[in-house]
Amino acid sequence: MAAFRVLAFGESYDRADEYVRLSKATIEVCVKKLLEDLITDYEGQYLRQPTTTDLKTIMERSAARGMPGCIGSLEFSHWEWRGCPKALAGQYISRKKRRAIVLETICDHDLYINHIFAGAPGSHNDLNVLGQSPLFMDMMDGTWPPKDLP
Amino acid sequence: MPYYLTDKAYHKYLVFLSCYPNPTTRKQRIVNRLQEAMRKDVERLYGVLTARFYMLLRPSRFTSVLQMIKAVKAMAILHNMVVLELRGDFLGNLRMAAAASARAAAGRWRAGRAA
Numbered sequence: 001m002a003a004f005r006v007l008a009f010g011e012s013y014d015r016a017d018e019y020v021r022l023s024k025a026t027i028e029v030c031v032k033k034l035l036e037d038l039i040t041d042y043e044g045q046y047l048r049q050p051t052t053t054d055l056k057t058i059m060e061r062s063a064a065r066g067m068p069g070c071i072g073s074l075e076f077s078h079w080e081w082r083g084c085p086k087a088l089a090g091q092y093i094s095r096k097k098r099r100a101i102v103l104e105t106i107c108d109h110d111l112y113i114n115h116i117f118a119g120a121p122g123s124h125n126d127l128n129v130l131g132q133s134p135l136f137m138d139m140m141d142g143t144w145p146p147k148d149l150p
Numbered sequence: 151m152p153y154y155l156t157d158k159a160y161h162k163y164l165v166f167l168s169c170y171p172n173p174t175t176r177k178q179r180i181v182n183r184l185q186e187a188m189r190k191d192v193e194r195l196y197g198v199l200t201a202r203f204y205m206l207l208r209p210s211r212f213t214s215v216l217q218m219i220k221a222v223k224a225m226a227i228l229h230n231m232v233v234l235e236l237r238g239d240f241l242g243n244l245r246m247a248a249a250a251s252a253r254a255a256a257g258r259w260r261a262g263r264a265a
Binding site: 042 | 153156159160161163165167184188193194195198205206207208210211217219224225230231233234236
């Protein structure tokens with residue numbers, strides 16, 4: 001629960017110490033375990049590559065809004081990184097002069113995230129990040145998007 | 151050929167559809183209108199994500215990139231769970247919207263909230 005509060009409210013690790021005496025170190029371990037468990041248990045279910053059926057549903061919905069063939073929207077954002085080591089500061093400094101990493105996502109109409117790629121240094125612009133993302137490599141190989149779609 | 155919506159900064163590839171920077175013909179203007187109408191809806195993803203996970207809005211205190219990647223992935227998974235829970239099928243959404251507007255018109259919505 002405390003780990004979820006860290007994610008959802010951005011609480012510091014030692015916040016829960018005040019009233020339930022869970023120490024900073026305990027919550028830090030909890031957060032790390034929570035993240036790992038979520039990824040190992042649910043990544044295959046909730047963050048998999050969309051299947052042809054999924055894509056067809058998305059395309060139907062797009063067609064209803066006048067854009068047949070659209071399978072999502074590509075977006076980039078930065079996440080600031082306060083704990084950045086001094087050695088990496090030059091690489092991770094973004095155009096806003098803050099240290100950050102770049103997130104790349106593709107989402108559909110319901111903001112369901114179909115693809116997420118994070119971890120590129122903040123000094124890269126969107127095109128650089130796109131160039132190193134696995135999705136774009138698949139596009140260059142011709143394996144994505146699937147060819148059997150209308 | 152399926153494609154993704156983007157803004158103007160990206161490659162001119164078949165899989166990326168951005169709007170025309172200087173639309174001149176009527177066709178181009180129509181494409182622009184539809185593209186922008188669709189894209190403005192999905193532009194709010196990061197707004198929704200940061201509202202759900204306040205952690206994303208503040209500078210993170212993790213000390214390694216790997217931890218941050220894990221955090222982002224886990225957040226995306228949780229977010230997807232919520233989305234799947236909240237959305238019905240396409241027609242279901244339409245029906246829900248119709249019902250909501252009917253309730254609002256009848257003025258029963260506020261009364262229900264108060265009770």
